[in-house]
Every structure is written in C-alpha cells, then in structure tokens.
Amino acid sequence: MNIGIIGVGTIGGMLLEKLRADSFYVVNRTKEKLEKYKGMNNLNICDTVKEVYNKSDIIFLAVKPQNIDEVLYEIRKTQIFNKIIISTVAGKDLKEIQEKTGKDGIIRIMPTILSKTGNGVTSVTFNDTINNKLKEKIINLLSSLGKIVEITEANLNAFTILSSSSPAFISLIVESFIDGAVNIGIKPKVAKEIFFETLKGTIKLLEEEKIEFSALRQMVSSPGGVTIQGLYSMEKRGIKGTIMEGIYESYQKMNNM
Ligand SMILES: NC(=O)C1=CN([C@@H]2O[C@H](COP(=O)(O)OP(=O)(O)OC[C@H]3O[C@@H](n4cnc5c(N)ncnc54)[C@H](O)[C@@H]3O)[C@@H](O)[C@H]2O)C=CC1
Ligand SMILES: O=C(O)[C@@H]1CCC=N1
DSSP states (O other): OEEEEEOOSHHHHHHHHHOOOSEEEEEOSSGGGGGGGTTOTTEEEOSSHHHHHHHOSEEEEOSOGGGHHHHHHHHHTOOOOOOEEEEOOTTOOHHHHHHHHTOSOEEEEEOOGGGGGTOSEEEEEEOTTOOHHHHHHHHHHHGGGSEEEEOOGGGHHHHIIIIIIHHHHHHHHHHHHHHHHHHTTOOHHHHHHHHHHHHHHHHHHHHHSOOOHHHHHHHHOOTTSHHHHHHHHHHHTTHHHHHHHHHHHHHHHHHTO
8 A cells, every 4th residue: 555645744754654554655845854764665755746646545634734725736636536635634624625625535634743652542534435444444554553533523623632732731731840840959850750650650540540530639638738738729820720721722723723
C-alpha cells in the first residue's frame, strides 16, 4: 500500500514515522523540513500535491486549516476517483472536503502528538461511502498510532479538545508543579524526575484501584495538615473553574472554526 502525506510538519512527520507502508509519497511546502527523513528507503519526496495524490492509495492531509483549501483545490483538478483521503485538519468537515475535492472516499481522523510514543487516542470518522471491509483496513492501518476509536462527526470537536489539545494543557499544569517545586528549593532536574513518577503513580492508583478523586484527596490530606492547606489555596483561586473554562473556550473556538 502506498501512503501519501501532504504537509509534513508536526502531525505529518509523526504519521511518516509511525505508519507502515510499502512506499510513502510526501510533499511539504518547505522542502528543507524533509531533510531529516531522507534516510528512509521507502520515502519519495514529491514536488506537487498532484504527484502525491496520483501515486498513493491513501492520502493524508496534514496542513494547517488555513492551508487546506489550496490543497483541496489541487486534488479537485485530478481525474482519479478511487483514492482514500484522510484529513487530520481541525474544523473541516467531511461534506466540505467531499464537495471541494469532488471525490467520494473521505475520512477524518483526529490525531494526537502522543502517538509519537504509540500512546494516546486517535479518533476516526468515516463518510457513508466507506464500507465495513475498508473501515477495518483503515483502523488496522491506524492502529500503530495507539488506541483508535470510531466516533461520529458530531462528537469530533469535543474529542479534539479532550484528546488532541490536552497534551498542551497538561504540559502547562505539569510545568507549574515543577516551577512550584523549584520555588521551594528543589533543583529543576530533580523536581522533574520526582514529579513525573508522582504523576504516573497517581494515574496508576486512580486507574487500578478505581479510587474516586475526592477519596484520594482525603486519603492524602491529614486534618490540619500541609496538603489541605495547599488544596485550600488552590481552590480559593479557582483552579478547577480556570481549567474547566479553558476547556470550554477551546471547544467554543473549535465550534466556530
Ligand atoms: N499539532 C497537533 O497536535 C494536532 C494537529 N492537528 C491538525 O493537524 C494539521 C497539521 O497540524 P501540524 O502538523 O501541527 O501543523 P504544522 O504547521 O506543523 O505542519 C503543516 C505543514 O504543512 C506544510 N504546508 C502548508 N501548506 C502546504 C501546501 N499547500 N502543500 C504542502 N505542504 C504545505 C507546512 O510547510 C508545514 O510543514 C492541522 O490541520 C491541525 O488542525 C490535529 C490534532 C493535533
Ligand atoms: O490547536 C489546534 O488547532 C490543533 C487541533 C488540536 C490540537 N492542535
């Protein structure tokens, strides 16, 4: 199977590294970005969207939303109709891609940067031209990215914020813990090591022991102790509301794309 990737940035690069194909056909606006992949023996660097489209069986669209229309326009000009187009682009729906390309086999995935290590959850949404056998083949292809879930397009925006945007939110929160630790005298490297273990252990405990969040808070907070003092300060400043609001605003922006 030949896979095409149009736009080899963060997500296109991740797809190139993680997917399995007989050959890859790729195009990127700035060719220098492709230098680091030149050692791959099944990689073909193309000059145009048309070349990638013509030579591939499945074509991933991985450009930013502001660049997608120019790509769809190039695809529209091609006269081959039996290809599968998989868009990673946030906010561009199946119908619009179908209309703008004049092609039928359209799929959306919502990828995550966590696939770089084979983790995270990637969603897949098929249009109604894709039969069950083909769905199975696509899910199988995507499985090297991590966990794959099929969702409806109506759920895609909320999924995007929870799965694809969250690594950025989590990174900010984790960084705040490290800065907080440095502020009380712990070296950044040591703080990172200890906090990463603490984070992994907390998730494991919540998952494996099925402990409720509030129960875990109680288990750690001694009456009149230090933990409850910290929780009180965080709650007073509305940490939960701040994070919930951030998620909601992201979602609103996604709905208005
Ligand atoms: N970065 C992330 O974590 C996620 C991104 N996405 C979606 O993935 C898509 C790609 O995002 P990123 O990889 O972050 O962007 P990026 O900016 O890292 O990569 C896009 C690449 O497309 C190239 N490009 C632009 N116009 C082109 C054209 N006409 N022909 C060929 N190449 C062209 C650019 O040179 C760039 O290398 C976006 O639509 C975004 O909504 C979805 C989920 C997560
Ligand atoms: O921020 C964005 O627009 C993209 C979609 C989800 C993650 N990154």
